[in-house]
Amino acid sequence: MxxxxxxxxxxxxxxxxxxxxxxxxxxxxxxxxxxxxxxxxxxxxxxxxxxxxxxxxxxxxxxxxxxxxxxxxxxxxxxxxxxxxxxxxxxxxxxxxxxxxxxxxxxxxxxxxxxxxxxxxxxxxxxxxxxxxxxxxxxxxxxxxxxxxxxxxxxxxxxxxCQGSLRFEVSAKGNRAHSARWWNGENAIHALSPILEVINSYESREPVIDGYKFREGLQAVKINGGVAGNVVPDLVTMTINHRFAPDTTAKVAEENMRKLFINFDFKLMDAASAxxxxxxxxxxxxxxxxxxxxxxxxxxxxxxxxxxxxxxxxxxxxxxxxxxxxxxxxxxxxxxxxxxxxxxxxxxxx
Ligand SMILES: [Zn+2]
The missing domain is CATH 3.40.630.10 (Zn peptidases)
Incomplete structure (x- = not known):
């Protein structure tokens, strides 16, 4: 070279x-x-x-x-x-x-x-x-x-x-059953809608720091769930990525997300500071x-x-x-x- x-x-x-x-x-x-x-x-x-x-x-x-x-x-x-x-x-x-x-x-x-x-x-x-x-x-x-x-x-x-980044999983649980006798089960995929509601109603903060406007975000990036074509699924997991501005520490960002998804199982995957x-x-x-x-x-x-x-x-x-x-x-x-x-x-x- x-x-x-x-x-x-x-x-x-x-x-x-x-x-x-x-x-x-x-x-x-x-x-x-x-x-x-x-x-x-x-x-x-x-x-x-x-x-x-x-x-x-x-x-x-x-x-x-x-x-x-x-x-x-x-x-x-x-x-x-x-x-x-x-x-x-x-x-x-x-x-x-x-x-x-x-x-x-x-x-x-x-x-x-x-x-x-x-x-x-x-x-x-x-x-x-x-x-x-x-x-x-x-x-x-x-x-x-x-x-x-x-x-x-x-x-x-x-x-x-640079903005920081948190990646976490939120899960919805249900009960497995035959989909022909669905009333015996509880569908975890259907239970996702309140999670999606939280995401869709999230208002992104746009703090101005030292004169420059940052823009936070909350995006579902992956979804995992389902058993078979004839089974009511008992578990679905959504991976969510939160981007946060430099006026927030990774710890505070995590606390904010835990509060937002307080009704669901929450598992932090990784956190990178801003x-x-x-x-x-x-x-x-x-x-x-x-x-x-x-x-x-x-x-x-x-x-x-x-x-x-x-x-x-x-x-x-x-x-x-x-x-x-x-x-x-x-x-x-x-x-x-x-x-x-x-x-x-x-x-x-x-
Ligand atoms: Zn690069």
Whole structure:
């Protein structure tokens, strides 16, 4: 993999190295190899994550992070290059961001900051597989920094904070019987309507935090139930996803949901905290001033929350339209990849 080609071609090369979650060895090998002979970087490998650190002796350290994995292909692998775009699996989420970080890692042999580049595995699947989790366990000092930039797709604007996410199951119970003699049973599927009523009558809160409007949500995402075509079912379970704004902790969000579904069996599956906007932090203020692009709230959960939980201000800033992430027609404008690169280079050199 040649790093000193233009950013479009580098993105295409990265897209064409298959790296579906838990299959990142090939891409991690190439990333490690491309960085390990550079004098200004100290490279550490942890499983299939690669950490490259400068040691310029500056007082502040910045993390620039991106995940190496993608969701599974959907007739969009390998990728293609047009005059203006790179298309294909992961072009948006987030091989174009990885291309920017790799190029910066190569070219910035000095900066006003010390920089830790993090290329990590398995962000797209359960938290327990996340490369940052493994790095935290094995050598958490590698994540030390004053400010973190997650290169998740933001369409080249700065997205601040992120909403938290709760996933839980709510069940309705009944009694099993033959459907021909239904009066001997109690249908659990029919008992779902009050659960659906709670969901349908939920009014989503839209708090304005540091001037930016977030938007909470409550969505049924999965349903499981039924025995056979002639049986009154005795159990149905609905999985529900609640997205909550950064002014709410995961604990309070859980309490709110337990209250809302107080009449039903409630089982928490997982909880991910939200992250504050960080806009009162000096480093973020300076970043916003130098980069000078629009700012928006981040609705989806990202690893900024992980840094925020450790007290480290973090923002999302990367090429690619987040609406196209995980979409079969992922495509990123080459010009946007170049713009994000130039902005970061300018800030890191200013
Ligand atoms: Zn992503």
């Amino acid at each position: 040649k790093i000193n080609q233009d950013l479009g071609d580098l993105t295409l090369d990265l897209v064409n190295i298959s790296s579906v979650s838990q299959d990142e060895k090939a891409i991690a090998d190439l990333v490690q190899e491309s960085l390990s002979n550079l004098n200004h970087l100290k490279v550490t490998r942890i499983a299939n994550s690669v950490v490259a650190q400068t040691n310029f002796g500056n007082s502040k350290r910045v993390v620039i992070a991106g995940h190496l994995d993608t969701v599974p292909a959907n007739n969009n692998f390998p990728g293609k290059k047009t005059d203006t775009e790179i298309t294909g699996l992961g072009s948006v989420d987030m091989k174009s961001g990885i291309a920017v970080a790799l190029k910066l890692a190569h070219e910035l042999t000095k900066s006003n900051f010390d920089i830790t580049y993090l290329f990590y595995e398995s962000e797209e699947i359960e938290t327990k597989f996340n490369g940052l989790e493994l790095i935290t366990k094995q050598n958490k000092d590698l994540l030390n920094c004053d400010f973190a930039i997650l290169m998740e797709p933001t369409n080249g604007i700065i997205e601040v904070g 992250a504050p906007t960080g806009l009162n932090n000096e480093l973020i203020k300076n970043f916003v001033k130098v980069i000078s692009t629009p700012i928006a709230p981040k609705f989806g959960w990202t690893d900024v929350a992980r840094f925020a939980a450790a007290g480290i201000p973090a923002i999302n800033f990367g090429p690619g339209d987040p609406n196209l992430a995980h979409h079969p027609s992922e495509a990123v404008k080459i010009k946007q990849i170049e713009d994000v690169y130039s902005s970061l280079k300018k800030w890191l050199s200013n």
